[in-house]
Amino acid sequence: MRGGLLLLIASVALLPTGARAQAIPASGPVQPALPGERNVETQGGPRETEGAPGDSSSTAEKPAGPQLPDLPVWSPSDFEKIRKGELVAGQDFFAPTPVDPNAKIEPLPLPKIPEPPVVVPVPEVDETVIPTEYLTEYFREVEQTPEGAPIFLNDPQELLSQQEFRDRESFLRYHSSDSDINMFVYLFDERQELPGGTNVATVYRDLFSQRGSAAVVFYYLGAPERSQVHLSSDIQAVISQDEQNRALRAAIQEGFEKSDAAYQLDNFLVEFSIRLYWIERELKTAAASTIAGLAQEDASRGAVEVTVSAPDGAPWRIGPILQLTLLVVLFGGSTLLGWLLLERRRYRFPEVECGPLLGAPHAAGVGAVISFSDSNLPPSRQRDQAPDYLQRM
Amino acid sequence: MKCPRCVQRVHRMARQCPHCGFGIGDVDKVFGEQDVRVGSLTDAAGVLRKSERAAVRRMLRRFQVRFPRLFFAIYFGTFKELPGPRQFGFWLLNRGAFDDVDVSRPNEGGVILCVDVGGKSAGITYGYALQPFLDEESTFRALSAAHPYLLQGQWPKASEVVVGKISRTLMKQSRRARRNPAKFDLRESEPEGANDVLERIRARHRDSQSSTQI
Numbered sequence: 001m002r003g004g005l006l007l008l009i010a011s012v013a014l015l016p017t018g019a020r021a022q023a024i025p026a027s028g029p030v031q032p033a034l035p036g037e038r039n040v041e042t043q044g045g046p047r048e049t050e051g052a053p054g055d056s057s058s059t060a061e062k063p064a065g066p067q068l069p070d071l072p073v074w075s076p077s078d079f080e081k082i083r084k085g086e087l088v089a090g091q092d093f094f095a096p097t098p099v100d101p102n103a104k105i106e107p108l109p110l111p112k113i114p115e116p117p118v119v120v121p122v123p124e125v126d127e128t129v130i131p132t133e134y135l136t137e138y139f140r141e142v143e144q145t146p147e148g149a150p151i152f153l154n155d156p157q158e159l160l161s162q163q164e165f166r167d168r169e170s171f172l173r174y175h176s177s178d179s180d181i182n183m184f185v186y187l188f189d190e191r192q193e194l195p196g197g198t199n200v201a202t203v204y205r206d207l208f209s210q211r212g213s214a215a216v217v218f219y220y221l222g223a224p225e226r227s228q229v230h231l232s233s234d235i236q237a238v239i240s241q242d243e244q245n246r247a248l249r250a251a252i253q254e255g256f257e258k259s260d261a262a263y264q265l266d267n268f269l270v271e272f273s274i275r276l277y278w279i280e281r282e283l284k285t286a287a288a289s290t291i292a293g294l295a296q297e298d299a300s301r302g303a304v305e306v307t308v309s310a311p312d313g314a315p316w317r318i319g320p321i322l323q324l325t326l327l328v329v330l331f332g333g334s335t336l337l338g339w340l341l342l343e344r345r346r347y348r349f350p351e352v353e354c355g356p357l358l359g360a361p362h363a364a365g366v367g368a369v370i371s372f373s374d375s376n377l378p379p380s381r382q383r384d385q386a387p388d389y390l391q392r393m
Numbered sequence: 394m395k396c397p398r399c400v401q402r403v404h405r406m407a408r409q410c411p412h413c414g415f416g417i418g419d420v421d422k423v424f425g426e427q428d429v430r431v432g433s434l435t436d437a438a439g440v441l442r443k444s445e446r447a448a449v450r451r452m453l454r455r456f457q458v459r460f461p462r463l464f465f466a467i468y469f470g471t472f473k474e475l476p477g478p479r480q481f482g483f484w485l486l487n488r489g490a491f492d493d494v495d496v497s498r499p500n501e502g503g504v505i506l507c508v509d510v511g512g513k514s515a516g517i518t519y520g521y522a523l524q525p526f527l528d529e530e531s532t533f534r535a536l537s538a539a540h541p542y543l544l545q546g547q548w549p550k551a552s553e554v555v556v557g558k559i560s561r562t563l564m565k566q567s568r569r570a571r572r573n574p575a576k577f578d579l580r581e582s583e584p585e586g587a588n589d590v591l592e593r594i595r596a597r598h599r600d601s602q603s604s605t606q607i
Contacts, residue, residue, distance in 0.1 A: 285461065347461075348460075349570055349577075359416045363518060364521065369514055370536040382540075385400055387400055
């Protein structure tokens with residue numbers, strides 16, 4: 001019993017001063033009487049240890065710190081109540097804090113709202129106009145690398161990122177190293193328009209006419225269908241306009257295979273490079289045939305000179321036999337010429353782009369198979385239509 | 394188009410034959426998946442004399458002159474237990490790097506006559522570029538015309554007849570295509586990347602040093 005009481009006292013003593021004031025119920029916690037102390041039993045409120053009236057010494061001994069209420073003291077009756085269960089020690093400990101009805105809540109000062117930034121009206125940019133500062137960069141002489149090689153991709157507006165620019169430039173350099181027809185590409189934005197009087201032909205004439213075989217390409221990033229191409233005059237002399245248009249159309253079509261503008265340019269350039277490759281082949285073939293034609297012309301000129309000198313010694317009066325012979329020779333000659341022309345005729349086919357079938361990269365055209373094991377059966381009876389796995393393997 | 398193994402019709406874009414599951418990997422397993430260097434005339438069976446070989450080569454060159462984007466190749470061999478001319482021709486036209494064919498003539502424009510001398514059968518295979526212009530009937534007519542010579546073992550004459558027949562068919566088709574290109578316009582989207590095409594066209598015929606000779 002005494003141990004429990006001591007524990008209770010110790011727990012109260014360990015509480016902060018303010019808490020202790022509240023922890024002690026108003027009805028009277030028990031404070032055991034200590035030697036030399038006077039116990040005062042109070043009812044209905046916290047007990048206060050009071051000195052005797054007029055005892056000035058007790059007042060003088062009080063500390064000068066903040067005035068705190070005195071601790072309540074236990075009385076024997078409180079102790080009895082606790083023991084009987086009528087009083088629970090600390091029952092008011094968690095009682096709600098009394099609210100002062102007269103207290104006033106001071107309104108918090110309002111935070112200062114910063115002044116809204118002044119919006120400066122941005123002038124509208126016309127997307128179709130190429131800024132003037134870039135025009136000079138576009139249409140000046142072709143830039144060169146420190147090694148002296150021309151830069152094939154012209155993008156002063158930096159429409160491509162550095163990496164993208166490097167990739168495309170590298171491809172154009174590769175193309176240039178592999179082909180006799182260099183490809184110079186000018187990049188513009190999707191909706192940009194060239195200033196009046198400037199077009200791909202004038203740019204070619206001003207800057208590339210002395211550069212040998214070249215293809216100048218105006219490419220609008222994000223709008224491959226607006227691309228323009230101008231091929232040098234030596235190419236135009238051999239390659240028909242139709243074929244040039246076909247090459248451009250194929251490149252545009254290839255560009256549209258991608259959705260990203262940079263990749264569209266990639267596809268466009270690769271396809272156009274392929275087309276230039278074929279054009280280059282045709283140029284070489286045409287050059288070879290021109291040389292052969294010139295040689296033939298020289299030979300025939302010599303023959304004409306001989307025939308012109310012939311009439312001096314052979315008058316036309318010889319008669320109809322000679323005329324008939326001449327007619328026969330002419331007829332035979334023209335027939336021979338026709339046959340030669342037919343023999344020399346070249347047959348080309350429109351391009352057909354069939355997808356890979358059965359995983360085959362080049363061919364999947366399986367024609368007929370015929371057996372020739374039996375000389376008594378006609379070919380139609382020896383046509384092999386049976387699956388291979390029924391015969392072999 | 395038909396499957397080289399089961400001879401059933403196959404859709405144009407099929408990766409494998411829907412009937413027998415055939416793909417190029419199947420013939421690669423048999424004949425090899427590396428590119429092989431061959432000539433436009435390969436006499437693996439040894440049936441041609443030297444002069445005959447020269448004559449056949451001249452004929453093949455004439456074909457190339459007449460058709461600037463195409464070439465014709467002839468293979469004489471004996472397949473024994475291997476798949477026959479149909480599958481071999483399919484494989485050879487896809488894996489062959491033809492030494493004496495100019496780079497401007499890709500394999501898509503190739504026609505191959507494969508003659509199985511031992512098995513006594515012959516077949517024709519052609520590339521994608523000729524897909525609309527040749528078919529099983531026209532190739533059968535060419536082989537039928539050469540049938541008597543094949544029976545007699547007159548290989549150069551048989552080759553000449555086949556090449557002549559195919560040439561005439563192609564000349565006719567070329568004229569038709571010029572008159573009515575829409576009829577032959579069978580353009581389709583190209584699943585193969587354009588970069589691959591460029592690389593193949595430019596590199597295939599040059600960098601074939603590591604390929605094997607058959």
